Amino acid sequence: MANSKMRAAVRCLLVALLQLVKSEAIQSQQDEACPEIVDNLRLISGPFENFFLSDCHSAGHVILTSPVSDPRFASIGARVIFAWPAGNSGILAKFVPGNNITGNLGIRLVNSVIGAPLGAVYEPASSGSSSPPTVGISTQIEFNSSATITTAILGSVRTIRDFVEGGGTLQPKIQDAIVYQALPNGGARLRRTWFDNVTVATLDFSPVSGQRVSVVGKQVRLEAGTYVMTGSFNYPQLRGFGPRDVLKPEAVNSTGAGANSAQLQSLAFLSYKSKLLAGTWRFLTYFGRDSMISALLLQPVLSEGEGGAIEAVLGSVLDRVDSRDGSVCHEEVIGDYATWSNLQRNISSTEPQCDYAMVDTAYFLPVLMEKYLVQSSVGAGRAKAFLATKATFFTKDEAAGVTYGDMALRIVEQIMANTAAFASEPVVENLIRLKAGVPVGQWRDSHTGLGGGRVPFDVNTALAPAALRAIASLARAGLFPPEQSALWARLADEYAAAWEDKTLPFFDVSVPEAVAKELVAGYARAAGFSGPDQAGSIEGDVSFPAIALEGDRGVRKVQVMHTDTAFRLFLVNGTDDAQLSALLSDTAKSILRTFPAGLMTDVGIVVANPAFGQGDTAWYASTWTTKDYHGTVVWSFQLAMMARGLELQLSRCDGPAGSPAFCSDGPVMRNLLRAYNKLWDSIDANRNHLSGEVWSWAYGNGKFNFVDLGALSSTESDIVQLWSLTFLAVTRNAKFTGRF
Numbered sequence: 091m092a093n094s095k096m097r098a099a100v101r102c103l104l105v106a107l108l109q110l111v112k113s114e115a116i117q118s119q120q121d122e123a124c125p126e127i128v129d130n131l132r133l134i135s136g137p138f139e140n141f142f143l144s145d146c147h148s149a150g151h152v153i154l155t156s157p158v159s160d161p162r163f164a165s166i167g168a169r170v171i172f173a174w175p176a177g178n179s180g181i182l183a184k185f186v187p188g189n190n191i192t193g194n195l196g197i198r199l200v201n202s203v204i205g206a207p208l209g210a211v212y213e214p215a216s217s218g219s220s221s222p223p224t225v226g227i228s229t230q231i232e233f234n235s236s237a238t239i240t241t242a243i244l245g246s247v248r249t250i251r252d253f254v255e256g257g258g259t260l261q262p263k264i265q266d267a268i269v270y271q272a273l274p275n276g277g278a279r280l281r282r283t284w285f286d287n288v289t290v291a292t293l294d295f296s297p298v299s300g301q302r303v304s305v306v307g308k309q310v311r312l313e314a315g316t317y318v319m320t321g322s323f324n325y326p327q328l329r330g331f332g333p334r335d336v337l338k339p340e341a342v343n344s345t346g347a348g349a350n351s352a353q354l355q356s357l358a359f360l361s362y363k364s365k366l367l368a369g370t371w372r373f374l375t376y377f378g379r380d381s382m383i384s385a386l387l388l389q390p391v392l393s394e395g396e397g398g399a400i401e402a403v404l405g406s407v408l409d410r411v412d413s414r415d416g417s418v419c420h421e422e423v424i425g426d427y428a429t430w431s432n433l434q435r436n437i438s439s440t441e442p443q444c445d446y447a448m449v450d451t452a453y454f455l456p457v458l459m460e461k462y463l464v465q466s467s468v469g470a471g472r473a474k475a476f477l478a479t480k481a482t483f484f485t486k487d488e489a490a491g492v493t494y495g496d497m498a499l500r501i502v503e504q505i506m507a508n509t510a511a512f513a514s515e516p517v518v519e520n521l522i523r524l525k526a527g528v529p530v531g532q533w534r535d536s537h538t539g540l541g542g543g544r545v546p547f548d549v550n551t552a553l554a555p556a557a558l559r560a561i562a563s564l565a566r567a568g569l570f571p572p573e574q575s576a577l578w579a580r581l582a583d584e585y586a587a588a589w590e591d592k593t594l595p596f597f598d599v600s601v602p603e604a605v606a607k608e609l610v611a612g613y614a615r616a617a618g619f620s621g622p623d624q625a626g627s628i629e630g631d632v633s634f635p636a637i638a639l640e641g642d643r644g645v646r647k648v649q650v651m652h653t654d655t656a657f658r659l660f661l662v663n664g665t666d667d668a669q670l671s672a673l674l675s676d677t678a679k680s681i682l683r684t685f686p687a688g689l690m691t692d693v694g695i696v697v698a699n700p701a702f703g704q705g706d707t708a709w710y711a712s713t714w715t716t717k718d719y720h721g722t723v724v725w726s727f728q729l730a731m732m733a734r735g736l737e738l739q740l741s742r743c744d745g746p747a748g749s750p751a752f753c754s755d756g757p758v759m760r761n762l763l764r765a766y767n768k769l770w771d772s773i774d775a776n777r778n779h780l781s782g783e784v785w786s787w788a789y790g791n792g793k794f795n796f797v798d799l800g801a802l803s804s805t806e807s808d809i810v811q812l813w814s815l816t817f818l819a820v821t822r823n824a825k826f827t828g829r830f
Contacts, residue, residue: 131355132207133809135782136798137166140809141199141229142359143208148225148327149359150174151370152208153809156197166800168195168237172227172293172321173247173371175362176328177425180247180371181293181321182254183280188236188311196234200316211322221288226322230298232315239310244268244282244291246427251372255804264430270305277317278303278310285429286440291323325425331361336399337818341391353818356781356810361399365406369783369808376422378407379533380813382454386660387730387816389461394468401476404462407455408494409483410444416500418452419444422483441485449524450532450546452501453553457661459498460560464567473569499570502561506578506585509554513585516592518639521545522554534637534697538713539720541648543638551593551635552657558586559662591666594673597635599649601702606632610687613701616711617686621789624687632702633676643709650714651680651689651699653728659735663742667751674739675758678765681732685722691794693779693787694724694772695732716786717802723786726814729773734820736766741823763826770822783811 131142141152155169168185187195199207211226243250245264252259268282277296284291295303301315333354334342342354360367366384368377385392385403392399410419423431423443432439462469463476477495481487512520523544524531530539532546540546562582565575601609607625614623636647637654655677664670680689686701698721703710714721740762743753752758779785779796784807787794800806 131352131359133352133356133781135779135807135809136801138798138800138806138809139199141208142355143210143227144330144355144359145210147210147212147223148174148176149330150208150210150225150227150321151359151374152199152227152229152321153371154197154199154231156195165804168197170197170231170319171250171371173250173374174225174323174325175330175360175367175370175374177289177325178247178375178427179245179291179323179325179425180243180250180374181291181323182241182243182250183239183293184241185233185237186240188238188313194235195237197237198232200230200232211320213322215324222324222326224322224324225327226292226320228318228320231317231319233312233317235314237312237314239280239312242268242280242293242310244280244293245284246425246430247371247374248423248427249430254806257804261430268308270308270310272303272305276300276303278305280310284426285433286426289323289325289426292321294318294320294322296320328362328364331358331363331393331399331402333358335393336361337391338393341818353781353815357812357815357818360810360812360815361402363397363402366399366403366812369811369814372806372808373811375424376406376410376419378410378419378421378451379448379454380811381406382451382458383533383727383731384813384816385458386454386461387727387734387813388819391819394462394466395472396475400458400462400466400469401472404455404458404476405479405494408479408497409481411481411497411501412444412446413481413484413487413490413492413497413500416452416497416502416504417446418448418455418501419446420448420451421445442483447525447528448531448535449522450549450553452505453549453557455498455501456505456557456560456564459569460563463569464563470567473567477569495569499574502564502570502574502578505554505557505561506582509558509585509589512592513588516588518545518596521550521593521596521639523640534720536719538718539698540638540641541645541650541710541713542642543636543640543645543648545596545639546654547597547635547637547652548654548657550589551597552654552661555586555589555593556661558582558589562586590662590664591669594635594669596639597647599634599636599647599702601632601649601704603628603631605704606702609704609707610701612707613686613703613711616707617715619686619789621792621794624684627683627687632679633672634680634702635673635676637698642713643706645705649700649703650710651702653689653695653697653725653732655680656728656732656735659739660731663738665750670750671752671755671758674752674762677736678758678761681765681769682761685794690768690772691724691787692772692775693785693794693796694726694729694776695769696722697725697728698722716788716797717799719784719799719803719805723784723799724776725784726780726782726811727816729769729780730813730816730820733766733769733773733822736762736769737823737826740766740826744825766826773817774822780817781810781814783808783814 133140137155139154143150151173153171170183172181209228213224215221271279280293282291296318298316301313304311336358365376366381367374368380381403428442429440463473479494481492529537565578606628610625611623634651637650637652638648641648684690689695698714700710700714743749786797786799788797
């Protein structure tokens, strides 16, 4: 017995020394090659503990979930996810307690010998090998009791997302390729070769203090204690922006940016020379809509010029356009998941793919192009060279020598064709609809987001007219071939006027005061809302635009109050005074009234309020809920866009051109200023949550309390979302404070 204890002690010492040497070697290598390491940013939301590590070799995100103290997350269980932007790659390990007592397994990361939770892994490829270096993350994980790895995924974040959000969906061909093996040091290794037959992903566990690790079939059993856990893979890495070059120099040095170092590091983690990523951990890929909305809101501070962040966004969108018809890519499919998807079609290829199902994404592109290539002096000077850039994302386009300018031309031709009918004959049949057979098509891309609506408010009343105005400006700047420039400089403005002035009436909803009060009270009962129904705060008729037309159950107008008016206020300077005043007044009132009579809660404005849906209160109440991705929840980017949109409209009252009529309308201006400041008070009160994607709430103790969406739904919120970082540029305008 004494000899066995001595051998165990020696083994523990050797393991500890080995880890020390390895960690010091890694750190030394980093110090030589990567003088600026952005490491160990730590963000927490509920049971989700997030750690980030970036250097010149790679960037990675580790998410540890330990819901031992919160039964709402019991279904998630103890879990670790590694997520890497390169290839949208990831590793998941799901643990269950070895004693089978649900809820008593706790896991945590502890500081290693290098003094931080995460250490970078970098192993150059062997001499003469064409394989990329192996990169990854090493950390120490502690288990408070014995645990078993029952599920492991090594490959794509998309595969992990399918498992987490798809009720445990697993693909046998992916799972069967994982090799489980015991290691000589008493640890265990999980290893999988990707479908490209080149990339290898590995997950290692090595005991620190002599614990036993056993591999039994496709399970790994670990005793209580601390282990060195390392996730790694050999795949080409992305070239990233650092915090000092993703923004303009003056923005980096400004007080506002400096005060948000976590936001800056988060933005840098999502920003690469070839593209900006939508969010982490769930969306570590290009998303066209997310990238362009983010760039539009961040434009005052984003770096410009060749190699700058704005050109990275524009280039990524143009590079992925379907050159056959000008469709703009919504989401790319890359890495192991792309190869897997190709194999499902009997194609042996690593070629990436794109989803072109959305109808809104194309309309953002001319707006962003015009902001940069026309309005920015730096962008205007770069316009011709930038548009001459060759597309390389798809091999067929690269082989054909297609340029960004060619892609832009195809997009604009499609937009002009899609908007011509309504400009000529402004009837509901000529509005922009979701694609046939596709249930989603704009940012509320879950079926319940629009209540099955086929004609979305934002695309028709905001995106289309904004794109047309931008096309006219681009044409006047001569950025299209001469014939098209001459035609579109006039025609696009004519189309825009029709879309600006004649789309809003189709979405008008007006509910008489007495009916509105009854509806709100009925909704509160149907939804099981325990707070006050706020019916007494309703004074006068309640007016707002429908979120969409032609919804489920034969609904002609989907009567849901919403935040999509922000798109109109942010992108369109309407000139019909009656329409503009009414829209601003209705938007302000929706912000000023507390949910369910309006949009405001203690955790921000909800993106949808179904309380005024007439005809089927139960359907409205059950379709938009606190657990739905696009339900009665709060999205950070909508807070930013609404704040910026209100500011832009208020700024028109001080502009050199003639002021709109609302500027001299006392009641409208007072409500508008009150709404602007109330919104900002709410934003300031929720600073801790603003970098996240979406959050929910629960009513208790007389207020709306923050709840992580993952506590209510299998859909988890990203802790860092690109368009949620736009508060780096969107700030409260003191000029509009204290004037009401």
